[in-house]
Amino acid sequence: MASVLGRYGRKWSLGCVSYHKNHLPRFSTVTHSAVPSEPIQQQQAGRSMNLYSAINQALHIALESDSRSYVFGEDVGFGGVFRCTTGLAERFGKHRVFNTPLCEQGIVGFAIGLAAMDNRAVAEIQFADYIFPAFDQIVNEAAKFRYRSGGQFNCGGLTIRAPYGAVGHGGHYHSQSPEAFFCHVPGIKVVIPRSPSQAKGLLLSSIRDQNPVVFFEPKWLYRLSVEEVPEHDYMLPLSEAEVIREGSDITLVGWGAQLSIMEQACIDAEKEGISCELIDLKTLIPWDKETVEASVSKTGRLLVSHEAPITGGFGAEISASIVERCFLRLEAPVSRVCGLDTPFPLVFEPFYMPNKNKVSRKYWFPKICVTTWCSSASWQLVFG
Amino acid sequence: MAIWVVAARKSGATMAAARCLTRRNMVNGGGSCSAFPKSHSPNALAGKKEKENSSALLGFWRFKSTKASAAAAVDQLYSSDEDVTNNHQGLDFPGGHVSYTHSLNFISNSSTQNRVPCYRVLDDNGVLIPAAGGGSNAGDFQFHHHQQPLISQQTALKMYREMVRLQVMDTIFYEAQRQGRLSFYLTSTGEEAISVAAAAALTPDDVVMPQYREPGVLLWRGFSLREFADQCFGNKDDYGKGRQMPIHYGSNKLNYFTVSSPLATQIPQAAGVAYALKMEKKDACVVTFFGDGSSSEGDFHAGLNFAAVTESPVLFVCRNNGIRVDGNDALAVYNSIRAAREIAVKQGKPVLVEFLTYRVGHHSTSDDSTKYRPVDEIEYWKAMRNPVNRFRKWVEGNGWWNEGEESELRSATRKQLLQAIQAAERTEKPSLDEMFRDVYDETPSNLREQHEQLREMIKRHPGDYPSDVPV
Numbered sequence: 001m002a003s004v005l006g007r008y009g010r011k012w013s014l015g016c017v018s019y020h021k022n023h024l025p026r027f028s029t030v031t032h033s034a035v036p037s038e039p040i041q042q043q044q045a046g047r048s049m050n051l052y053s054a055i056n057q058a059l060h061i062a063l064e065s066d067s068r069s070y071v072f073g074e075d076v077g078f079g080g081v082f083r084c085t086t087g088l089a090e091r092f093g094k095h096r097v098f099n100t101p102l103c104e105q106g107i108v109g110f111a112i113g114l115a116a117m118d119n120r121a122v123a124e125i126q127f128a129d130y131i132f133p134a135f136d137q138i139v140n141e142a143a144k145f146r147y148r149s150g151g152q153f154n155c156g157g158l159t160i161r162a163p164y165g166a167v168g169h170g171g172h173y174h175s176q177s178p179e180a181f182f183c184h185v186p187g188i189k190v191v192i193p194r195s196p197s198q199a200k201g202l203l204l205s206s207i208r209d210q211n212p213v214v215f216f217e218p219k220w221l222y223r224l225s226v227e228e229v230p231e232h233d234y235m236l237p238l239s240e241a242e243v244i245r246e247g248s249d250i251t252l253v254g255w256g257a258q259l260s261i262m263e264q265a266c267i268d269a270e271k272e273g274i275s276c277e278l279i280d281l282k283t284l285i286p287w288d289k290e291t292v293e294a295s296v297s298k299t300g301r302l303l304v305s306h307e308a309p310i311t312g313g314f315g316a317e318i319s320a321s322i323v324e325r326c327f328l329r330l331e332a333p334v335s336r337v338c339g340l341d342t343p344f345p346l347v348f349e350p351f352y353m354p355n356k357n358k359v360s361r362k363y364w365f366p367k368i369c370v371t372t373w374c375s376s377a378s379w380q381l382v383f384g
Numbered sequence: 385m386a387i388w389v390v391a392a393r394k395s396g397a398t399m400a401a402a403r404c405l406t407r408r409n410m411v412n413g414g415g416s417c418s419a420f421p422k423s424h425s426p427n428a429l430a431g432k433k434e435k436e437n438s439s440a441l442l443g444f445w446r447f448k449s450t451k452a453s454a455a456a457a458v459d460q461l462y463s464s465d466e467d468v469t470n471n472h473q474g475l476d477f478p479g480g481h482v483s484y485t486h487s488l489n490f491i492s493n494s495s496t497q498n499r500v501p502c503y504r505v506l507d508d509n510g511v512l513i514p515a516a517g518g519g520s521n522a523g524d525f526q527f528h529h530h531q532q533p534l535i536s537q538q539t540a541l542k543m544y545r546e547m548v549r550l551q552v553m554d555t556i557f558y559e560a561q562r563q564g565r566l567s568f569y570l571t572s573t574g575e576e577a578i579s580v581a582a583a584a585a586l587t588p589d590d591v592v593m594p595q596y597r598e599p600g601v602l603l604w605r606g607f608s609l610r611e612f613a614d615q616c617f618g619n620k621d622d623y624g625k626g627r628q629m630p631i632h633y634g635s636n637k638l639n640y641f642t643v644s645s646p647l648a649t650q651i652p653q654a655a656g657v658a659y660a661l662k663m664e665k666k667d668a669c670v671v672t673f674f675g676d677g678s679s680s681e682g683d684f685h686a687g688l689n690f691a692a693v694t695e696s697p698v699l700f701v702c703r704n705n706g707i708r709v710d711g712n713d714a715l716a717v718y719n720s721i722r723a724a725r726e727i728a729v730k731q732g733k734p735v736l737v738e739f740l741t742y743r744v745g746h747h748s749t750s751d752d753s754t755k756y757r758p759v760d761e762i763e764y765w766k767a768m769r770n771p772v773n774r775f776r777k778w779v780e781g782n783g784w785w786n787e788g789e790e791s792e793l794r795s796a797t798r799k800q801l802l803q804a805i806q807a808a809e810r811t812e813k814p815s816l817d818e819m820f821r822d823v824y825d826e827t828p829s830n831l832r833e834q835h836e837q838l839r840e841m842i843k844r845h846p847g848d849y850p851s852d853v854p855v
Contacts, residue, residue, distance in 0.1 A: 101686075101690060103686045103689065105686050106687065106690045109653045109656065111656060112656060113652070113657035113659070114660050136649065137649060137653075141649050141653070144644070146823075146825070148642055149624060149642035150622065150623045150625040150642075152624075153641060210824075286829070289830070
């Protein structure tokens with residue numbers, strides 16, 4: 001996937017961390033002013049690294065910059081099953097980086113308690129597929145902690161990290177994309193990065209955000225996605241979508257690993273003369289409707305794509321919201337190209353996945369049916 | 385996941401660190417528990433040392449339990465004290481040693497001989513039970529049975545007063561609900577000693593994570609009757625901003641976390657809070673309360689396990705209305721929490737305390753408990769085993785209290801409560817803005833939009849909305 005960082009990035013902030021060793025750090029998270037005009041990678045030297053290394057670096061920075069931060073979960077001590085936590089226990093000590101019992105509800109419950117005492121608790125769930133025992137703690141406790149107490153208590157320092165998504169051979173229980181369940185919960189944030197440099201900045205923002213965040217990491221990209229990542233401490237804003245490819249004919253919205261598939265489809269489309277605008281949502285709740293709306297106002301067409309099953313997936317929320325806001329501007333129904341409504345299959349994964357050709361097929365249809373609807377070929381496409 | 389439990393000591397009030405073996409980690413050779421050394425060998429069978437072999441054997445047993453070769457591994461699971469002395473051969477594993485045995489014995493709970501006895505200081509008539517030969521063991525802590533319990537007159541009187549106020553508060557709020565002035569209420573009737581006496585044995589820095597039947601702790605720490613009423617009426621002075629049902633109190637200044645309805649969720653959180661206190665090196669512990677029903681929840685097991693593994697100072701207090709402390713004996717509650725707190729704070733260990741008690745009231749105002757238990761049973765406990773009466777007898781027996789003061793306290797409290805209810809009822813509700821605040825630290829755009837849309841709706845159809853909420 002081409003490194004799109006910087007070319008189309010709009011708003012971000014540098015990590016402005018002023019702190020003293022034993023005091024609570026003050027963080028500026030989302031800043032719309034003081035935006036640097038030059039892309040991130042030109043500001044400070046970067047190093048080529050993959051996704052798990054970028055996440056590892058973010059965790060090192062988080063623990064170093066805030067003595068009241070902790071990283072824990074199953075097997076994180078030796079470095080984790082995906083090596084995201086390598087070196088942390090050795091560097092920061094077993095009292096700050098430690099293994100937990102195999103109990104997701106305990107991991108998240110414990111993390112909530114730690115966060116409620118003004119600490120940054122970064123809890124790892126080994127696979128997003130196993131997050132469900134913790135669902136009660138996340139939905140009924142973490143999401144409502146501040147609200148139900150009238151602001152007397154909060155667990156804003158909580159961040160839950162979990163690898164999600166297809167990996168080629170994961171089957172039912174190592175491939176799920178459960179983001180939609182969490183997008184239905186007011187009080188938490190759901191953040192999904194698309195690349196190493198994005199992951200580092202978004203994870204640091206998530207950890208330092210004053211609200212509980214569920215951070216899904218696309219496991220397929222842990223090794224596969226490699227790019228230049230700045231080595232310094234920086235943060236990327238939450239709830240701000242990014243236009244990573246500008247276009248005029250159709251808007252495509254996605255997140256995580258799916259963006260690289262969509263980008264391939266955009267490149268193919270370009271050859272056919274279709275100009276695609278590709279948006280990385282980054283934060284799914286609260287999501288940046290304004291950016292998507294502005295784009296669809298320009299293009300008149302929207303296609304949303306995600307690995308998770310289509311029915312009840314987050315694409316439905318985006319579709320409904322955009323139809324409400326842009327109905328008169330829309331030139332075609334909003335398309336969704338998503339996983340099928342089956343449990344994630346093993347042998348049938350290539351059939352299940354919303355691949356490049358499925359995306360292409362779907363945006364041909366709205367484009368053709370408007371401009372050349374008289375031709376017989378298009379009738380076939382419309383009705384065939 | 386298989387859990388090892390080393391042969392339990394007879395009076396196990398303290399938790400041993402749980403040993404965790406996980407299927408994934410058996411296959412991968414790693415360990416999910418800090419008690420285990422990290423093995424990077426993908427095939428644990430390759431290890432030649434006895435402990436690695438035993439781990440592998442167990443892993444094998446997990447997968448291939450029907451195979452004959454695994455039978456030898458099964459008898460490693462149980463050992464008794466006699467085997468320790470008779471048979472020095474055994475199984476060493478990280479964190480302990482287990483002896484082999486040739487006799488197959490199943491450990492059973494049915495024998496009453498091995499039950500943990502119930503600690504009490506006052507008899508049913510509020511008279512101090514004379515010390516009978518030494519004390520009792522509870523792990524590392526010796527309970528010395530004094531003639532004079534570890535409590536001053538001042539503390540005892542304050543405890544008694546708060547128990548009375550709790551009773552009066554419960555009576556009046558319960559009635560208010562029945563009259564339709566409150567939507568919901570639940571009482572602590574029969575369990576007054578637990579929350580008040582436990583609170584008395586703690587310091588103000590100890591963090592309390594309640595279930596919902598512990599307002600006695602708040603009373604002890606100084607929450608006013610008006611503050612209780614404000615929360616029940618959900619008015620603008622409610623610290624919870626009118627967002628939750630009655631009795632979901634919370635007070636950060638009194639170190640009392642806000643009540644939430646789901647059961648047992650506070651238990652693993654308590655382990656996390658305690659870990660934070662330990663890291664801050666605070667001279668404080670966490671006390672979390674829950675009923676015996678909640679101890680069936682997964683969160684209960686998760687919480688105890690985490691606290692034990694992380695060696696965090698938590699007191700897990702189970703109000704068992706169905707060990708083992710006589711929860712209706714205020715002095716026993718006081719002593720046991722004092723002692724448990726010492727262990728938790730000084731030794732950094734979690735402690736489980738079980739208070740045997742009886743819930744005289746219905747579960748809540750939504751419940752009619754005569755449907756599932758005999759009325760005469762309720763009456764018996766209310767009349768004959770009442771913790772407040774029992775403690776009253778002791779306090780009066782010491783000459784510290786009398787009938788005159790009793791009726792004065794009850795009528796004064798009643799009067800204050802009625803005033804509080806009237807005032808709280810008349811206080812206006814929080815403004816509509818509060819519905820949209822605190823979902824996140826800052827209000828996001830979707831909520832601002834919804835707020836706007838709602839304002840439009842209210843303008844058009846004001847009759848659809850309650851008039852006591854300022855828009």
